[in-house]
Amino acid sequence: MMTNTPRVPLWFRIVMLLLIAWGLVGCFACIQQFRLGAEAMGPATEYQRALYASLPIWYNAVYAVATGTALLGAFALLLRSVLSIPLFAISLVAVLIQFGWLFLATDIVAVRGAGQVMPFPAFIAGVAAASLWLARHARARGWIA
Template sequence: MTGFHKPIPGWFRVIAVMLTIWGVVGVFACVQQFRLGAEAMGPADDYYRRLYATFPAWYNRIYAVATGSGLLAALALLFGSRLARPLFVVSLIAIVVQFGWLFLATDIIAVRGVAQVVPFPAFIAMVATFGVWLSDHAGRRGWIG
């Protein structure tokens, strides 16, 4: 190995910046949830207040792991580090644990409906999955290392 990276295409850098912005927004949302609880996304109704009150202590910690590792993964990608892939994997696992518990251990789907509660978490998981794929792709192309 020569130690040199191949030229990095512009689209890759744009996507890495977009993933970094996504990560910053995720960390901000997480901090808001820590600060405001059920009111983090605006005025909460009684159901969301009761639901949030039932969250186990680890729930917010896994949220922090999901968003924090996602932001670190995006930054690693942006700065050409192979740490991007394992960090995206950690983020994806935390996302699955977080929303898996929410959907399986609470009545949120029965109360609010699949169409209201599943699309955004599914999108979040798809972004993390894309991050895993992109970091693999970048590693194979020699854009990160």
């Protein structure tokens, strides 16, 4: 049976592949944090070790949800599935919970400075929001069903 789904533009395919790579890197970083704790990003300071030790038990689960659903959402886009929308939405919510809690419930900004700790999480949240927008845009264009 033939379908009349519009052809996906090249830029969209490139972005899909970039999102898959982003998701793989995120999942790898998450696994490394599970394995190595505060040392996941290299030698940790005493403050970083204490901060990691103080994280609530649910924090790593939220991290896993954020990265896992981002990767699954990217694969759903590749498969042209509308499931990418709820997967990216879940990822965005998890990212906001993860970093919202980190910045509001700990002293990391006061200790390390906003300029040092805020840019990358803001970038991560931006990618999550852009991924959700892209999936919705693809749905509106008929690129995913």
